[in-house]
Structure formats: structure tokens, C-alpha cells
Amino acid sequence: MNRRVVITGLGMVTPLGLDAQTTWDALLAGNSGLGLITQFKDERFGDVVAAEVKDFDPTAFMDRKVARRTDRFIQFAFVAADEALRMAKYETRVDNQHRVATIIGTAVGGVLSMARENEVLQERGPRRISPFLMTQMLPDMASGQLSIRLGAKGVNFSVTSACASGADAIGVGAAMIRQGEVDVAITGGSEAAITPLVVAGFAAAKALTESRDPRKASRPFDLNRDGFVMAEGAGVLVLEEEGHALARGATILAELAGYGATSDAYHVTQPAENASGATRAMQAALEDANATPDDIDYLNAHGTSTPLNDKFETMAAKQVFGDHAYTMPISSTKSATGHLLGAAGAIEAAISIQALQHSAIPPTINYETPDPACDLDYVPNVARSAPLRAVMSNAFGFGGHNSSLIFQQHARSI
Numbered sequence: 001m002n003r004r005v006v007i008t009g010l011g012m013v014t015p016l017g018l019d020a021q022t023t024w025d026a027l028l029a030g031n032s033g034l035g036l037i038t039q040f041k042d043e044r045f046g047d048v049v050a051a052e053v054k055d056f057d058p059t060a061f062m063d064r065k066v067a068r069r070t071d072r073f074i075q076f077a078f079v080a081a082d083e084a085l086r087m088a089k090y091e092t093r094v095d096n097q098h099r100v101a102t103i104i105g106t107a108v109g110g111v112l113s114m115a116r117e118n119e120v121l122q123e124r125g126p127r128r129i130s131p132f133l134m135t136q137m138l139p140d141m142a143s144g145q146l147s148i149r150l151g152a153k154g155v156n157f158s159v160t161s162a163c164a165s166g167a168d169a170i171g172v173g174a175a176m177i178r179q180g181e182v183d184v185a186i187t188g189g190s191e192a193a194i195t196p197l198v199v200a201g202f203a204a205a206k207a208l209t210e211s212r213d214p215r216k217a218s219r220p221f222d223l224n225r226d227g228f229v230m231a232e233g234a235g236v237l238v239l240e241e242e243g244h245a246l247a248r249g250a251t252i253l254a255e256l257a258g259y260g261a262t263s264d265a266y267h268v269t270q271p272a273e274n275a276s277g278a279t280r281a282m283q284a285a286l287e288d289a290n291a292t293p294d295d296i297d298y299l300n301a302h303g304t305s306t307p308l309n310d311k312f313e314t315m316a317a318k319q320v321f322g323d324h325a326y327t328m329p330i331s332s333t334k335s336a337t338g339h340l341l342g343a344a345g346a347i348e349a350a351i352s353i354q355a356l357q358h359s360a361i362p363p364t365i366n367y368e369t370p371d372p373a374c375d376l377d378y379v380p381n382v383a384r385s386a387p388l389r390a391v392m393s394n395a396f397g398f399g400g401h402n403s404s405l406i407f408q409q410h411a412r413s414i
Contacts, residue, residue, distance in 0.1 A: 015033025062075070089250065117137075139160055163302075190343050254410060263400045299331075
């Protein structure tokens with residue numbers, strides 16, 4: 001079965017903006033979505049840098065009752081999906097609803113609601129817990145409630161693979177279309193986990209930056225990087241079988257040509273010493289796309305701004321791309337957005353598609369001091385115009401997850 005997968009819509013809610021165009025414009029301008037945390041105040045933390053979604057009023061996008069009964073990560077997914085579907089000009093109807101999948105990845109789900117209701121439990125007792133807690137906190141509730149909202153009756157589930165969740169959700173959705181199980185997949189990732197417990201947990205694991213300066217906190221591939229910056233938001237794509245999209249006259253943004261996923265089977269938080277897992281995921285994506293390393297014109301790196309990730313991702317790029325690694329532009333948009341955890345891979349997939357559309361590469365901002373171990377072209381600080389045929393987007397996660405996606409110009413055989 002030769003069913004090709006194309007993208008007809010994309011939507012985003014990010015620390016740079018409440019839609020895809022605003023986010024893209026901010027990326028190209030070299031703007032930053034980082035700042036000091038405002039969602040909670042706790043003097044024990046001191047000043048902590050995070051990348052929050054600003055000025056988000058859920059009632060501007062959905063009924064007040066729906067907003068009250070849903071967690072922030074579900075609300076982000078709703079808004080990103082609504083934008084993606086508007087762009088795709090696609091609606092679920094009685095005659096197509098059984099062929100539409102809803103797959104939204106997340107790393108931690110509705111932890112904001114869980115934390116809030118735990119305070120209620122401690123202060124007011126079990127009888128005062130919200131009856132909506134379980135439908136707010138379960139990781140599958142972004143996909144489940146989105147399915148209900150849209151009337152999509154194909155498969156509906158969440159993918160949880162830490163910070164690779166959004167990318168894996170897209171890969172799984174594409175696989176289901178290829179296999180003929182569905183014609184459309186509304187898929188991506190959503191996260192809203194900026195809470196005291198999660199921040200403290202990542203800090204205890206030595207994963208977060210200790211910088212208190214938002215201008216320097218997220219600095220992928222820089223010698224002085226010291227950890228990632230937590231962020232929140234959502235990214236959703238509308239994937240379609242190519243013939244299905246063409247038959248209804250849809251505008252095709254790009255083709256999802258390849259997906260590869262592997263496990264390090266090495267350490268719960270650290271990448272494999274020889275970057276073998278990341279290398280194999282990237283190679284698998286190339287094989288799936290029937291592409292050669294030289295076909296990739298830009299790599300949107302996982303690029304977390306942690307000492308180990310950036311070093312080993314650079315190593316993996318050299319092992320996969322050989323000499324081409326030294327001429328291929330690579331950038332980490334986490335320098336501007338922070339790390340959206342389970343939504344990161346989906347956001348960066350959408351950014352990669354925008355790069356293809358606009359023949360432009362967003363920069364790695366905050367890059368000041370080269371690291372001898374990271375000696376490739378990271379598009380420092382200023383966006384770059386370039387003709388792009390195909391791009392790769394990486395997403396890696398705690399637990400040894402490695403995922404790579406390849407997007408290419410539609411109708412081009414690479």
C-alpha cells in the first residue's frame with residue numbers, strides 16, 4: 001500500500017504567540033519567549049526562568065463552561081487544533097468521522113489540575129474535590145476531549161514518551177494513514193506543567209538551568225549552557241492521505257516523508273555515550289523517506305541547552321550526515337521557546353514545515369561562546385534564507401526515547 005502522508009494544516013500556542021504566524025514571525029525576528037515565572041510565587045524557589053504562554057484567556061476560544069472543566073494543557077490542544085483545522089479547511093462530518101484519528105501526545109498531562117485539587121484535599125477534605133479532576137488530569141484527555149469536541153470517531157489516544165511525545169504522536173498518526181486505518185489524523189502534543197512540584201523535580205534531577213537571566217538561560221550548543229528552560233504550549237498538525245487531500249482541493253503545506261524512533265536502553269535521563277540511539281533514529285527516518293543524508297537541507301535539533309544533549313546530538317549528526325553535517329544548517333528553536341516537554345516535538349515539527357514553506361531557517365539565539373564539542377553551523381542569532389527541499393526534526397526524551405521526522409516539499413521525490 002503506497003499511501004503518502006501530507007500536512008494540510010498546523011496550529012500552535014507557544015510562549016512566542018497564540019497562533020502559528022505570530023510564533024513564526026517572532027522566531028525569525030530572534031525574539032525570546034522566556035521570562036521569570038509568574039504562574040506561581042514561592043520564595044523558596046527564588047527567581048526561576050520559564051517560557052510561559054502569555055495573555056491566554058481560554059474563554060476567548062471556547063465556552064466558559066468548557067474552560068472551567070478542562071485543564072490548561074487540554075485548552076492549549078483545543079486552540080492549536082482549531083487553528084490547524086481552519087487552515088486545512090477540514091471538518092468532521094457524519095460521512096467521514098469514522099476515518100479521523102485524534103492523537104495528542106503529552107509528557108505529564110493535567111498536572112496543574114492535580115496540584116490544585118491536592119491543595120483542596122489537604123485544606124478542605126475529600127468531599128470538596130472537583131468531579132472533573134479525573135477528566136482534567138489524565139494524559140489521554142487532550143485527545144479524548146478533542147475527539148468529542150470535533151466528533152472524530154476514529155482511533156483516539158495519547159502518546160507518552162517524555163519529550164518525544166509530540167513527535168511520536170505525529171509519527172504514529174502518519175503510520176495509521178499509511179496503513180489505511182484512517183484518512184486524516186489530528187495529531188501533535190500539548191503541555192502545561194509549570195508547577196512548583198514539576199519545576200522542583202527537574203531542578204533536583206539537575207536538568208534545569210540555574211541561570212536567572214532570561215536572556216541567557218536557554219543557549220543551545222553554547223559552551224556555557226547549563227540546562228533547559230521549562231515551557232508550555234501546544235502544536236497540532238492535520239495529516240491527510242495525499243489522495244484524500246487532493247480530492248477535496250486542500251492546500252498541501254508539505255509531505256511527511258519519514259519517521260524513525262529508537263530506544264537508547266542505556267540510562268533513564270542521559271543519552272547513550274556514543275549517541276547510538278539518536279543516530280539510529282535519524283538513520284531510520286532517512287530510510288523511511290528513501291532519502292540520503294545529503295538530501296536534508298536543515299536540521300531542527302532537539303537542542304535542549306543541556307551539556308550532554310547538545311554534545312551527543314552534535315555527535316549523532318556527524319555520524320549520520322558525515323561531511324554534510326559541517327555544511328548543513330542546524331538550529332534549536334528551544335533557544336526562543338524554551339522546552340515544551342511533550343509538546344516540543346510537535347511545535348518543532350510545525351516550525352520545520354514553516355521553514356519549508358518560507359525558505360527560511362530560524363536562528364539559535366543567545367549563542368555567544370562556541371563549544372569545541374559542538375562545532376557545526378547552528379545558525380547563530382540571526383535567521384537565514386535558504387532554499388529548502390527537505391528538513392529533519394529531532395525529539396529525544398527521558399527514558400531513552402529518540403524520534404526523528406522528515407518533512408519535504410510536496411510532490412518532490414528525494
